[in-house]
Amino acid sequence: MRKTILEAADIKRALKRIAHEILEKNRGPGELVLVGIHKRGVPLAERLGDEIGAIEGTRPPVGHLDISFYRDDFRTRQPSEVSATQFPTGIDGTTVVLVDDVLFTGRTVRSAIDALVDFGRPRAVQLAVLIDRGHRELPIRADYIGKNIPTSMKEDVKVHLAETDDHDEVTIGSPK
């Protein structure tokens, strides 16, 4: 049995709030670059870009980042499909907001920061996630959070997005 924790409208509201928070914290969209982490961070970053564009009139550049080549579990994990990494602009001196769907152990974000510094030297790096489910294994925290969800290690959180999975929904379940 899976339980729905966010519906499409909840996701939209959460993203709108995060967009406002990003603008508030950074005093506007200047120097901002949003970078989505494949796979579901990418559509979320694009949506955040749209929200910020709707509020401020200028849409910040949005990049896509694949972290496959920076993972720390390479020795024991079968390779997954590698997606395209692309940055519309240089990131030197900008404030990069990394965007992902679920923050869990923090290892993906660690890999993403490693990857990011190969592309330039941002002035600051911030992190936005739709769900923070806890259980960090590294000293990493998010600056913007859609929803905090306390979970047990046995449970899994699934984010569905229209761009990748037909519809918007976040569910939690415990695989037997």
Added chain:
Amino acid sequence: MIKNLLSIDQLCVEQIELVLRTAESFREVGTRTIKKVPILRGRTVCNLFFEPSTRTRISFELAAKRLSADVINFTADSKTSVTKGESFKDTAVTLQAMGVDAIVVRSSSSGAPQRLCDWVDASVINAGDGQHEHPTQALLDLYSIKERFPSIEGLRIAIVGDVLHSRVARSNIKAMTKMGAEVIAVGPPTLLPASVQSWGAQVSFDLDEVLPKLDVVYLLRVQKERQNEQLFPSIREYAALWGLDRRRVAMMKPEALIMHPGPMNRGVEIASDIADLERAIITDQVTNGIAVRMSLLYLMLSGADQDLEVLP
């Protein structure tokens, strides 16, 4: 993914497509200021070359280094243990004892990489064995064609020249036909093996007749060292009958590509001005070679320890 790559026969269409797709991401890495990713940190790749090679060895070396692997180059020249009488097997066992994770092997003996697999735990990649195969060359050629055409399926490709002695031809005919291309082996009868049709290729002895139908003309190097085997009368006659010059290029479709695995003999199989045309994608092949070899090393070595745990 497979542990060893000895022949194109080992790869199915889906695996070839995975290698080519992953290579696209490594091609992007090659355009960055920092052309290096950390994924193979702590891994060791040995280039074991018993035959002279510049581009293949450098390409594999760069591929491994851009993945952050450590690279050892073992080239059998006058100063190495091979000239001191060490056998192929002892060389392999020595490398095994030093703990290498992958061995890239080039040998003039067909089947040498296959033997190597029996002696070492490391992944073995065939970088050319005798007249047998050169699978990574075929994969980088597929990648280079795919960059210019939406699909390889249905393309008409001629492999021109010394098909008989060419491992590049053998691997390419297998790979291209596997991906759905129509391949024609073109050359003098003395340089086309009798079995070429059994590899899935058609045969023609008339280059001028097939040229207008082609999407890709793939020229093989004339192996000048085989001149004394009397397989063709002279270099000059070869150039006149099988060399790609301005007159022949004019017969080709405007979008058709010219390819060559290198090193080229300008003025023999390809006229010098033709090699520098925009449609001659020979330098693209070299650039893509690094990305395709990175893709292979990445796919073959990742998750390797997981497989070991499964073994008893």
